[in-house]
Amino acid sequence: MDRTHAAFQRLLDEYGPQRWWPAETEFEVIVGALLMQQTAWANVERAIANLRDAGLLDVHALAAASPSTIRRHVRVAGLYRTKPPRLKAFCRHLVDTCDGDLAAYFDRPTDVVRADLLAQPGVGPETADSILLYAGRHPVFVVDAYTIRIGTRLGLFTTQAYDAVQRHFETHLTRDPDAYREFHALLVTHAKSLCRPRPKCGECPLLGACPFGRRQRS
Numbered sequence: 001m002d003r004t005h006a007a008f009q010r011l012l013d014e015y016g017p018q019r020w021w022p023a024e025t026e027f028e029v030i031v032g033a034l035l036m037q038q039t040a041w042a043n044v045e046r047a048i049a050n051l052r053d054a055g056l057l058d059v060h061a062l063a064a065a066s067p068s069t070i071r072r073h074v075r076v077a078g079l080y081r082t083k084p085p086r087l088k089a090f091c092r093h094l095v096d097t098c099d100g101d102l103a104a105y106f107d108r109p110t111d112v113v114r115a116d117l118l119a120q121p122g123v124g125p126e127t128a129d130s131i132l133l134y135a136g137r138h139p140v141f142v143v144d145a146y147t148i149r150i151g152t153r154l155g156l157f158t159t160q161a162y163d164a165v166q167r168h169f170e171t172h173l174t175r176d177p178d179a180y181r182e183f184h185a186l187l188v189t190h191a192k193s194l195c196r197p198r199p200k201c202g203e204c205p206l207l208g209a210c211p212f213g214r215r216q217r218s
């Protein structure tokens with residue numbers, strides 16, 4: 001079996017299905033992805049709960065709200081000078097392009113939606129691909145620091161370049177949004193539990209296939 005696919009299967013056997021993204025709606029995925037930068041997920045969850053309680057977890061409501069109003073509710077997610085205006089601008093863009101209809105927004109070729117996302121303020125490749133995969137069900141693999149850490153340790157690739165790492169996963173896995181979601185989530189779980197900066201290789205189900213891990217233990 002292909003090594004990348006085998007790693008996916010071992011992690012799935014170890015941790016079970018992760019069923020990401022932890023959100024109730026596609027719009028909530030988008031808000032979460034836009035608030036994620038440089039903060040812990042728990043803070044994003046609190047910011048989303050604040051927006052929900054205030055009746056603002058809605059594309060039209062956020063597009064119409066003032067940045068200072070949004071700031072009051074999402075301050076807990078940090079970067080409070082940049083995140084509120086970016087959140088508002090993104091929602092404004094969704095209203096302008098598709099009247100806030102997410103199904104219509106995502107119902108275009110992947111490269112067209114990706115280019116549009118990347119053109120929005122504060123949206124980089126990881127945020128754009130998270131939105132595409134988890135809110136739009138487009139088959140793009142999300143790359144993050146955890147993906148790169150585990151993949152390089154396993155010797156799956158040597159590059160740290162976003163596009164090259166993404167290409168690796170997209171050419172070694174079946175083109176399936178559900179598989180991409182699961183593997184990305186499993187990599188995050190594994191990076192937080194065992195493949196940490198100081199890894200616990202002795203407990204790792206991937207040790208037999210991991211050159212880095214074997215070097216650690218020799």
Ligand code: SF4
Pocket residue numbers: 150153154194195196199200201202204205206207210212213214
């Ligand atoms: S063996 Fe160690 S370095 Fe390799 S994937 Fe497991 S925890 Fe990470």
